[in-house]
Amino acid sequence: MFDLVTFIPRAVGQGIPLLFGSTGEILTEKSGNLNLGIPGVMYVGGICGVIGAFFYEQSGSNIPALSIMIPLLCSLVGSLLMGLIFCFLTVSLRANQNVTGLAMTTFGVGVGNFFGGSLIKISGADVPSIALSATSAVFSKKLPFAGKCGWFGEIFLSYGFLAYLAIIIALVAAYIIKHTRVGLHLRAVGEDPATADAAGINVIAYKYFATCIGCMIAGLGGLYYVMDYACGVWSNDAFGDRGWLAIALVIFTIWRPNVSVLASIMFGGLYILYMYIPTGMEHMEIKELYKMLPYVVTLIVLVITSMRNKRENQPPESLGQAYFREAR
Amino acid sequence: MSETKKETAISVRDLSKSFGHVHANTHVTMDLYKGEILALLGENGSGKTTLMNMLAGIYYPDEGQIFVNGKEVSIRSPKDAFNNGIGMVHQHFKLIDVLTAAENIILGEEGKLDIKSACAKIREICDKYGFDVDPNKKIFNMSVSEKQTVEIVKVLYRGADILILDEPTAVLTPQETEKLFAVMRNMRSDGKAIIIITHKLNEVKEISDRVAILRQGEYIGDMITANTNAQEMTNMMVGRQVVLNIERPQPLEAPKKRLVVEGVTVVDEEGVTKLKDISFDVESGQILGIAGISGCGQKELLEAIAGLQPVQSGSIRYINDDGTQEELIGMDPQKITQMGVALSFVPEDRLGMGLVGNMDLAENMMLRSFRDNNTPFTDRKKPHDLAEKIVDTLDVKTPGIDTPVRKLSGGNVQKVLVGREIANSPSVLMTAYAVRGLDINSSYTIYDLINMQKIKGVAVIFVGEDLDVLLQISDRILVLCDGQVSGIIDGKTADKNTVGMMMTKLGGEDKNED
Numbered sequence: 001m002f003d004l005v006t007f008i009p010r011a012v013g014q015g016i017p018l019l020f021g022s023t024g025e026i027l028t029e030k031s032g033n034l035n036l037g038i039p040g041v042m043y044v045g046g047i048c049g050v051i052g053a054f055f056y057e058q059s060g061s062n063i064p065a066l067s068i069m070i071p072l073l074c075s076l077v078g079s080l081l082m083g084l085i086f087c088f089l090t091v092s093l094r095a096n097q098n099v100t101g102l103a104m105t106t107f108g109v110g111v112g113n114f115f116g117g118s119l120i121k122i123s124g125a126d127v128p129s130i131a132l133s134a135t136s137a138v139f140s141k142k143l144p145f146a147g148k149c150g151w152f153g154e155i156f157l158s159y160g161f162l163a164y165l166a167i168i169i170a171l172v173a174a175y176i177i178k179h180t181r182v183g184l185h186l187r188a189v190g191e192d193p194a195t196a197d198a199a200g201i202n203v204i205a206y207k208y209f210a211t212c213i214g215c216m217i218a219g220l221g222g223l224y225y226v227m228d229y230a231c232g233v234w235s236n237d238a239f240g241d242r243g244w245l246a247i248a249l250v251i252f253t254i255w256r257p258n259v260s261v262l263a264s265i266m267f268g269g270l271y272i273l274y275m276y277i278p279t280g281m282e283h284m285e286i287k288e289l290y291k292m293l294p295y296v297v298t299l300i301v302l303v304i305t306s307m308r309n310k311r312e313n314q315p316p317e318s319l320g321q322a323y324f325r326e327a328r
Numbered sequence: 329m330s331e332t333k334k335e336t337a338i339s340v341r342d343l344s345k346s347f348g349h350v351h352a353n354t355h356v357t358m359d360l361y362k363g364e365i366l367a368l369l370g371e372n373g374s375g376k377t378t379l380m381n382m383l384a385g386i387y388y389p390d391e392g393q394i395f396v397n398g399k400e401v402s403i404r405s406p407k408d409a410f411n412n413g414i415g416m417v418h419q420h421f422k423l424i425d426v427l428t429a430a431e432n433i434i435l436g437e438e439g440k441l442d443i444k445s446a447c448a449k450i451r452e453i454c455d456k457y458g459f460d461v462d463p464n465k466k467i468f469n470m471s472v473s474e475k476q477t478v479e480i481v482k483v484l485y486r487g488a489d490i491l492i493l494d495e496p497t498a499v500l501t502p503q504e505t506e507k508l509f510a511v512m513r514n515m516r517s518d519g520k521a522i523i524i525i526t527h528k529l530n531e532v533k534e535i536s537d538r539v540a541i542l543r544q545g546e547y548i549g550d551m552i553t554a555n556t557n558a559q560e561m562t563n564m565m566v567g568r569q570v571v572l573n574i575e576r577p578q579p580l581e582a583p584k585k586r587l588v589v590e591g592v593t594v595v596d597e598e599g600v601t602k603l604k605d606i607s608f609d610v611e612s613g614q615i616l617g618i619a620g621i622s623g624c625g626q627k628e629l630l631e632a633i634a635g636l637q638p639v640q641s642g643s644i645r646y647i648n649d650d651g652t653q654e655e656l657i658g659m660d661p662q663k664i665t666q667m668g669v670a671l672s673f674v675p676e677d678r679l680g681m682g683l684v685g686n687m688d689l690a691e692n693m694m695l696r697s698f699r700d701n702n703t704p705f706t707d708r709k710k711p712h713d714l715a716e717k718i719v720d721t722l723d724v725k726t727p728g729i730d731t732p733v734r735k736l737s738g739g740n741v742q743k744v745l746v747g748r749e750i751a752n753s754p755s756v757l758m759t760a761y762a763v764r765g766l767d768i769n770s771s772y773t774i775y776d777l778i779n780m781q782k783i784k785g786v787a788v789i790f791v792g793e794d795l796d797v798l799l800q801i802s803d804r805i806l807v808l809c810d811g812q813v814s815g816i817i818d819g820k821t822a823d824k825n826t827v828g829m830m831m832t833k834l835g836g837e838d839k840n841e842d
Binding site: 179180181184185187188191192194195196197198199200201311312314317325 | 384386405406407410416418422423424425426427431434435436437438439440441466468
């Protein structure tokens, strides 16, 4: 009845964008910046990749390496720009991070839909979407021996390279945060920038780098979604609320990217679970309730972590606050 | 130390710094020599911390020069300060709670992360100067004195030759202070130059070689510690003759019982007994001093009376002028306040209780009085006047009434808090650590204010750290030890040793023998 071999790859496919998003946001938050613009950044990351792929496909050439590099670079540059805007506003000008972040989300979604709509117009398609099947084919290319390994290949080897990249980035990020000097400094900046500053750490640089790199990683989530999960089909607003789920994941994993690897897949599973639970035709409304699962789980985790109240599990102390050295 | 051997570690010439319209430092010129401990004295807000922050790279001077070891330097960031061998231990510790001591100590260094060798180096420093630190302990598990030790080790780890300690003893017990001083002497004989900021004149005498004095941001002068005395130092700090003794005035009316506490027991949320069977009474027109090492139940006791702390058993009765009694336990804290029971508790971080940092002085006054009028609109006039009065009488240094409280220097914040509670014209006034971190002149102003209340017939409960003051000001002293009453003694005849013994052992020396 419940087919794990088809369910798990679908859950992973749902989870990878969340993993990118949460890893990026964890890095950002570790520097004390609360970037609520992540959904917008992921949107921009997606649409920029689409723009790059679209014009590359239109040019008629089809070299696999370029099919990957061009959208990838476009996506990275797009989300980097979003990160720079956020940093400039919140770090250099010390604007309120919540307001800026929410504005960035609105802005990012708007940018995505604007260019998405324009591209659909240019392509002259009669459905409101663009299909970039050539690019998508390269992005979602499975590992070569996936087909020969039965269920094992299906569950572990059947993903595009971005999925593996997401896991690698998450594990590397976890290692950097925990075991390197850069990570130690990053944590210090997020906990108490004044102290980090007094210790001679360049607080501004850390905030900029962490936030921008975080945005670039999150942007890849958008790219993965379009190119791999959605098979190269861009339609406006299809990305949905995955960006917010990524932020929920940050809290769920208590700021640990390595935990996020499994947690994001679990969230992905919860996200699509409603499609796999038979409810019968006359009770379709129950399916809607199942869609709440990831959020309910986040709420429960929030309750549990705050009840245990362990000092290590708290958000970075200065999260959401601007830093000004001479403030008194 | 002979005059000929003196070598300057830091020379400061014509240093100035202003914040908006406030001149924190104007043309300060001073020298610090190698192998000496210099005490920097000044009233709250006289610019001591600002001056030190300029040496430590937190602030950048508006004008003036700094010379380190004879060479002119520009200290634009804390990193520059380290590179010049200057390390500062700030009054508010600059430590990151969730990291371990070792991680905090190596914070900001370059190169590969190697906690193990760092720990080894930390232990080496500890052995050399006599510190006691566990490098792998997390900061949030540490006591205040441990945290301070970590701060000092951090500075030494970076190879600082010039140490600046900003009020290091304000949060330490006498024993911990002794330990700190021993370490400081070790560092001095190692050739390091040390600047210590403190308000406690007896400590200045004990530890420093030389005293430098700032007043309103200006450098007044320096002198050899051995050749001066508390009176002279205070006069220089304040700029006029100051009387340094606390009176024990008689109240206008004969004392009457005001508050009776019987068998109060308090158990906190974790099931720890904070107070056990406490009984005493408080009389109008009298000051009851409460002595005890920190954390032995003072806070819980005051809060129980104020209705902020649930009480397991016992009774606290308030006696009206006509002799009728009212039970305070179980009563709404707001109602207790209305009856005239005021509590001013100054916590270690000063802003923690009673004041809102982002609100201005007048608005903070309003926190007490906003319920007083019956219209839905607030009365801003009265709090504003009160704020002006407090600024005036307590000489609060602020750019204006509409300045957010958090922008004031620590001592000034406190004057605002204590001033407000006293202005409330209570019938029972409870103050805890009213002069914590205050300079000597402001402290005496506060003692005077408390005594004025006593003369008016207010029953005062005074929790203090400084035993000398406690003995001088109190009519009776209640000594707490580990949440229990160790004894109640007469303030006029008590001596410091007895109280000290009672603080550490229940009942004092006598009990110890059986």
